[in-house]
Amino acid sequence: MAKIFCVANQKGGVGKTTTTVNLAAGLASIGQRVLMVDLDPQGNATMGSGVDKRALQSSVYDVLLGSASVQQAAVRAQACGYQVLGANRELSGAEVELVDLEQREKRLKNALAAVDAQYDFILIDCPPSLSLLTLNGLCCAHGVIVPMQCEYFALEGLTDLVNTIKQVHANLNPDLQIIGLLRVMFDPRITLQQQVSEQLKSHFGDKVFDTVIPRNVRLAEAPSYGLPGVVFDPAAKGSQAFVAFAHEMVGRVRRM
Ligand code: ATP
Ligand code: MG
Numbered sequence: 001m002a003k004i005f006c007v008a009n010q011k012g013g014v015g016k017t018t019t020t021v022n023l024a025a026g027l028a029s030i031g032q033r034v035l036m037v038d039l040d041p042q043g044n045a046t047m048g049s050g051v052d053k054r055a056l057q058s059s060v061y062d063v064l065l066g067s068a069s070v071q072q073a074a075v076r077a078q079a080c081g082y083q084v085l086g087a088n089r090e091l092s093g094a095e096v097e098l099v100d101l102e103q104r105e106k107r108l109k110n111a112l113a114a115v116d117a118q119y120d121f122i123l124i125d126c127p128p129s130l131s132l133l134t135l136n137g138l139c140c141a142h143g144v145i146v147p148m149q150c151e152y153f154a155l156e157g158l159t160d161l162v163n164t165i166k167q168v169h170a171n172l173n174p175d176l177q178i179i180g181l182l183r184v185m186f187d188p189r190i191t192l193q194q195q196v197s198e199q200l201k202s203h204f205g206d207k208v209f210d211t212v213i214p215r216n217v218r219l220a221e222a223p224s225y226g227l228p229g230v231v232f233d234p235a236a237k238g239s240q241a242f243v244a245f246a247h248e249m250v251g252r253v254r255r256m
Contacts, residue, residue: 002035002120003122003143003253003256004142005141006144006145007145008138008145010129010161011157013128014149015213017040018184018220021223022239022245023242024036024228025082025230026230026242026243027121029234030243030247033082034082034120034123035070035082035083035085035119036122037060037108037112038087039087039124039137040087041127043087043088043089045087047223049077049082051075059073060087061088063111065097066107069111070111070115073086079226080228094133095131104136105132108136108140109136109139124137139173140173141176143180144165144179145179147184148181148182148183149183149185154196155199155200162178180209181208183208186215188214209248211248216241218233218238
């Protein structure tokens with residue numbers, strides 16, 4: 001049975017996609033079977049895994065609308081060691097098209113059920129909004145991974161996400177929980193970041209992952225080569241942090 005995690009934060013540019021592709025590659029590098037689902041019409045996680053979003057035969061859009069199965073639409077990210085259910089701009093239309101469909105929040109959940117036995121982890125990269133697409137992600141997940149930068153408004157921005165997760169938990173998916181907050185783009189030389197990091201720990205306790213992802217230029221360069229940093233430059237500090245995070249996730253899942 002696969003454990004399914006959404007990487008979500010409605011704030012833009014906080015490191016969701018970087019977290020999704022590098023965790024996927026990190027988990028694959030330690031022998032886990034991984035499916036990465038791109039739920040963002042920007043298709044960054046697709047491209048960042050070396051899969052050309054413009055050349056997809058079918059995508060997560062077709063899966064949501066029921067015209068392809070996950071099995072049919074998923075492709076192998078050769079260099080990365082995981083499978084990709086890709087996305088492109090077509091997906092932005094799904095928001096409207098889904099509204100009239102039956103079980104519109106559970107389309108992805110129902111589709112993923114068919115491949116449950118083939119993977120250890122299914123990771124879903126969510127768009128920067130609390131839209132019907134994100135809702136589809138939250139409805140199928142066992143947990144949410146929330147990447148966040150340790151900045152002044154970090155805690156405030158979490159309120160909407162936490163409330164949405166509570167509502168989904170109460171009404172649509174009783175399994176859902178925040179598995180953890182992941183501190184990303186961290187620079188220990190900045191006092192404010194240390195302070196916010198401490199605040200996060202006192203507020204959320206063991207919901208804050210032990211692993212911290214440093215700000216690291218190799219992670220930012222990797223997407224232009226169509227690779228996660230973990231594959232592009234395994235020796236980079238940021239890549240090593242994501243492999244450590246993969247180990248931490250495997251440990252957490254054992255205790256779930
Ligand atoms: P969006 O909300 O648009 O989907 P996102 O939350 O998925 O954005 P990313 O695309 O992962 O965020 O990251 C935003 C930018 O920050 C990218 O240019 C990425 O390369 C860079 N970045 C992410 N993590 C790091 C890091 N640890 N060190 C340096 N740069 C990073
Ligand atoms: Mg993104």
